[in-house]
Amino acid sequence: MKKLFIILSLVVGMSYSVSAAEPALLPTRIISLSPATTEILFALGAGDRIIGVTSFCDHPEEAKKKQKIGGLSNPSLEAIVALKPDLVVMTTDGNPQEVDERLRTMGLRTYVWTARKLAELPDGIRGLATAIGASAQGERMAGEIEKSINRTRYKVQSTKKMNVLYIVWPEPLLVAGPGTAIDDAIRLLGHVNVSAKAKTSYPRYSIEELIREAPEVVFIGKGSGMDMQAVSQGILKKLATVPAVRNNKVCYVSDSLYRLGPRVVQGIEELAACIK
């Protein structure tokens, strides 16, 4: 009788450990804590496995219909746990590390996305794809992005270097500085980001220094829900004597490059089309 009990508990234990290992290989209830990883997961074809996203995840359209678990910097632990996820995908760029630690002490599996630069994106995608058991799709997607980056690099070898400014928000002036995918994209296109010497990623930039740096092309990124043309009237008036504004080289671009995800290729093409 005692023997039987031991065998029984062994069998139960084994079957339990198997069923616990199974979703670890192929998670079916994924929560994504950043807009970029949400986009990547959808692009990897894992959309129907996503059960929760942040209130900032607005791309692709289906992401909006997923259950919201809070913001980027303040996701609700309670809401995450209540959804019983078998994988929580988060990033070092926006999510507090504390959330990762808390989730893991509660026994939840997390995947932390660390890529921040354009060059790190393909391998980032491969890693995430492997974690959700979609390595084939990941390989395909990463390969396409690599191909597109290489193609761009090859094409720009003959272009003239231009001074480029990317405005993230006009008032107070925030620009895309070093360490951003935008800065990477500008350099990939063979041009100079005038704010590259700033020390932070999204510096509050001096307008008078900008007038001296005389950018030849100005990009204004799209802010969600805001009429950027109206909001940027003031800054363009201040920069009226700058070559870009004088020569009408001011382009309003989408938010594709704000998120290191599948749409960066499209974002790079947008920049290239305007500079041309």
Place this chain on the structure above:
Amino acid sequence: MHKVRITLFLLMAAAILVLALIAGPRMINPLAMSATEREILLSIRLPRVAVALLMGMALGASGAILQGVLRNPLADPYILGISSGASLAAALGLLSGFYVFGRSSVPVSAFIGASLVSVLVGAFGWKRGGLWPERLLLAGIGLNFLFSAVLMLLMSLSSDEGLRRAVLWMFGDLSMADWTLIPSASIFIVIGLGIALFRSKALNALILGDEFAYSLGFAVQRERLILFAAMALMTSASVSLGGTIGFIGLLMPHIVRLLLGADSRLLVPASAIAGGAFLCFADLVGRSLMPPLELPSGTVTAVIGAPYFLYLLRKKDVLGV
């Protein structure tokens, strides 16, 4: 002695103004300017210095008035909820798509919010046919908590990046200063300052206590209301110019009191001039220290001002309202 000090004080203020124009991330020699430098001086620095001067003046004078009217050395225009009300109004304006005044819509809604809050504080402070200092202060503090909380709530519920960034503006930003708002704001500030100067004798009497002021022949409640309105007008105009800049309203009157004495007839104009010059200086430091980065003026004011205030506090013996 007093005259020498006042002359020195005025000279220093004038020197700061000039310095704020010619210095910056790089020096500009006004006698030999390139076209770019002329552009920078005229369309970037000049309006910026003007806005800093106006805001600093309004805040310094408002603080001096309010500390007297409320008979409280810890009073400043922001503790009454005027700035948080203005920020909330600006945020609500953005959320509801209030864009009637083009790019001046945020400042205009901030001004409306600040004025409404002032009226509200006055209404809560009103009892038995007049304004009472303790009631005003407590009503203001209560409203301040309420508005700050609602603003925080809006910010944490909103996923709109644009709103978050636009409200950044409320935390003291002078970099976008331009001429459009200066005329209307300076009218309000000049009116408020004028009223305060004409009523500075009454302010002196109010500080000594209602009964004393009454015995000197002042209509206590009427004077208090007028001074409160002058303060509200100046503070609202300053919030609409460049958001919330701390320190000046609270501590500039104390610094002036330590340097020049507590007579309101001198304290109010001197706090205005000192506030204006000091904000110009803080803004100069903020834009010159780490170019091409800009440091928000609201932070710089406290970082430079607070140590100086503490030094004065150690050195001097008197501190009265």
